[in-house]
Amino acid sequence: MDMEQSRQKRSFAPRALPHEEYFAPGHRGCQGCGPALAFRHILKALGPNTVVAEATGCGEIISSPYPQSSWRVPWIHTAFENTAATAAGIEVAYKVLMRKGRIPEERINVVAMAGDGGTGDIGLQALSGALERGHDFIYVCYDNEAYMNTGMQRSGLTPFGAFTTTSPAGKVSKGQSTWKKDVPAIAAAHHIPYVATACISYMSDLYRKILRAAEARGPAYLHVLAPCPTGWRYPSEKTIEIGRMAVRSGVFNLYEIVDGKKRLTVKVRERLPVSEYIKAQGRFRHLTDEDIAYIQRRVYEEYEALLAEAAQI
Amino acid sequence: MARIVGMEISAACSEAVTLADADVIAAYPITPQTHIVEHLSEQVADGRLDAEYINVESEHSAMSCCIGAAAAGARTFTATAAQGLALMSEMLYIASGMRLPIVMALVTRTLSAPLSIWGDQSDIMSVRDCGWIVLFAENGQEVYDMTLQAFRIAEDERVIFPVMVCLDGFHLSHVIEPVEILDRAEIAPFLPPYxxxxxxxxxxxxxxxxxxxxxxFSEIKKRQDEELVSSYHVILEVWREWEERFGRHYEPLNPYRVDDAEVVVVIAGTFAGTARVAVDRLREKGIKAGLASLKLWRPFPRDDIKRLFARRRVLTVVDRALSVGGAGGPVANELRAAFYHEDGRPWVASFVAGLSGRDILAEDFVEMVERSLEYAKKGEFPPYEMYGVRE
Incomplete structure (x- = not known):
């Protein structure tokens, strides 16, 4: 089965992995960069008829130092908070130009990409507007859980207890004091055709979800957990392992919502204690057993709620 | 065939966008721009204009959407005012820096606070350095003509810059005037598809x-600056062609009775009409007054300014914008700077008037000119003065 058949069958076999690279090697990402893996594989899945609008952030800064570029598909960066709006402009332009016969009629995947801050903090308004208006595009949030590009400042998607440079642990602080903002749920509240979470450690699941997102007519939102060795403080060869632990511990759950119906796509049979995930990363090293127990409790509750919700359907 | 129609000037602006066959319009409503976008929505809804009209959720997204659409190859239009311009200002710089030929109508309005929906030019003056070509219209016909010219100028391969057409909020946007409307056959050779x-x-x-x-970075910015400056020649070329085709004349500073004038009023926008009446009255009183209506603000028409104003005794510059705590009205200051090294440079009297829709009557222009001449007689000018403010 090749990639084209994969696209048609909406399934993915690892042997179908295309040899073509649309995110070129030689970019300036850190060793073990999770987001770079996400870009590489998202583009492999989508193929060359793809245009990317990317927000300011890690992804932009590692890939586009003038006069070099890592992008082998058309790519545009304009600003930080507006990627969904830029992508919306591209989508409507293709639609009207095809209608008026100025450019050939064809399917072009319009993809917006932004980090967790560019999506859930500063970019939330533009994202909501574009989802509400129903543009036919794929929005990818690559979530590395802080403003890593500017040196690891907290975002609304930084997890509870994590140390960042603007949520430091101190005598009266445990680091990030708030729970991770649930952006996929916000996206789903726009009643768009497709919402999914994914993780770079579950590649077949990621491929399948990208193919479904590309197939959706209307907005598709894909939230990809992309671990960051630099900001999460773990050895760079452990990126895949850390992502896997996030899913296996129930800290980050893999599901999709198709036309409002939620389904877990990776079910974890034996859940890992969150302490194993937390203790593997330097950003949590100040947490006490009591703190970890609190996180474990909340992760458990959320996972049970998710199971119940997914089971009802 | 061209025909003259009485219409609201906002509608004339929208008619020009329809005639230009714009592909993408992304806009967010704000007073006093609303009539332009409402009229355009109707054109799209009625199928008179085959465009994608995007009701974005903010002006920041309006300009971002235009940038995406223009980058994808669409002819793109938006309109805004005041707070909307301030909100999208980040994207204005990016539209120019990325060389995207977006056209925008700016219905000029005062910037908050206090909140005021009324007209002045504090919004456009706040983004003087954003790298757009900026035109000022004086009446409905100019709004119509300049909107069409804007697409042609913006898309010229020697230019490729975004263009802003400024029309004064309410004083122009909400006024009904006779406007000569062109048809598709007439405009086609002037404005082919993008x-x-x-x-x-x-x-x-x-x-x-x-x-x-x-x-x-510096090399890229130098090139942007040089090419914006040299767009001046294309703008003049487009204006000459417009005159040949449609018979209406445009130039960077539209002069009135300046040939022998010793004092010249300088103003941008629709109050130039009132200033013309004042010039006639001053002439009746024996004062050799003239007027220059500023049509081209960026690129700054330095040579025209020097040619027209050299050896005048006094310029009475009326800014509808206050540079709070600054050195003078924005237009006045740039005129001063243009003449700083010149021999026989004119005195520049800087008046700030007409803020937030406050009227400037013909007698106010007469008063400002007479006051300017008194200052010249004394050889002493205040850096600027706010005219017509209750003490």
Whole structure:
């Protein structure tokens, strides 16, 4: 089965992995960069008829130092908070130009990409507007859980207890004091055709979800957990392992919502204690057993709620 | 065939966008711009204009959407005012820096606070350095003509810059005037469909919006500046062609009775009409007054300014914008700077008037000119003065 058949069958076999690279090697990402893996594989899945609008952030800064570029598909960066709006402009332009016969009629995947801050903090308004208006595009949030590009400042998607440079642990602080903002749920509240979470450690699941997102007519939102060795403080060869632990511990759950119906796509049979995930990363090293127990409790509750919700359907 | 129609000037602006066959309009409503976008929505709804009209959720997204659409190769339009312009100001610089030929109608309005929906030019003056071509219209016909000219100028391969057409909020936007409307056959040779040299195309891969390190940044900006400055020649060329085709004359500073004038009023926008009446009254009183209506603000028409104003005794510059705590009205200051090194430079009297829709009557212009001449007699000018403010 090749990639084209994969696209048609909406399934993915690892042997179908295309040899073509649309995110070129030689970019300036850190060793073990999770987001770079996400870009590489998202583009492999989508193929060359793809245009990317990317927000300011890690992804932009590692890939586009003038006069070099890592992008082998058309790519545009304009600003930080507006990627969904830029992508919306591209989508409507293709639609009207095809209608008026100025450019050939064809399917072009319009993809917006932004980090967790560019999506859930500063970019939330533009994202909501574009989802509400129903543009036919794929929005990818690559979530590395802080403003890593500017040196690891907290975002609304930084997890509870994590140390960042603007949520430091101190005598009266445990680091990030708030729970991770649930952006996929916000996206789903726009009643768009497709919402999914994914993780770079579950590649077949990621491929399948990208193919479904590309197939959706209307907005598709894909939230990809992309671990960051630099900001999460773990050895760079452990990126895949850390992502896997996030899913296996129930800290980050893999599901999709198709036309409002939620389904877990990776079910974890034996859940890992969150302490194993937390203790593997330097950003949590100040947490006490009591703190970890609190996180474990909340992760458990959320996972049970998710199971119940997914089971009802 | 061209025909003269009485219409609201906002509608005239929208009619020009329809005639230009714009592909994408992305806009967010704000007083006093609303009539332009309402009228355009109707044109699209009625199928008179085959465009995608995007009701974005903010002006920041309006300009971002226009940038995406223009980068994909569409002819793109938006309109805004005041707070909307302030909100999208980040994207104005990016539209110019990325060389995207977007056209925008700016219905000029005062910037908050206090909140005021009424007209002045504090909004446009706040983004003087954003790298757009900026035109000022004086009446409905100019709004119509300049909107069409804007697309042609913006898309010219020697230019490729965004263009802003400024029309005064309410004093122009909400007024009904006779406007000569063109038809598609007449406009087609002047404004053919937009054929972008570069666009986001999967069959011709390129990267747009790469970041520049310090070793490239200054060179890129110098080129942007040089090319914006040299767009002046294209603008004049387009205006000459417009005159040949449609018989209406445009120039960067539209002069009135300046040939022998010793004092010249300088103003941008629709109050130039009132200033013309004042010039006639001053002439009746024996004062050799004239007027220059500023049509082209960026690129700054330095040579026209020097040619027209050299050896005048006094310029009475009326700014509808206050540079709070600054050195003078924005237009006045740039005129001063243009003449700083010149022999026989005119005195520049800087008046700030007409803020937030406050009227400037003909007698006010007469008073400002007479006051300017008194200052000249004494050889002493205040840096600027706010005219017509209750003490």
């Amino acid at each position: 054929k972008p040299k570069y666009r986001l195309d999967p069959h011709n891969v390129l990267t747009m919006g790469a970041f520049a390190m310090p070793e490239y």
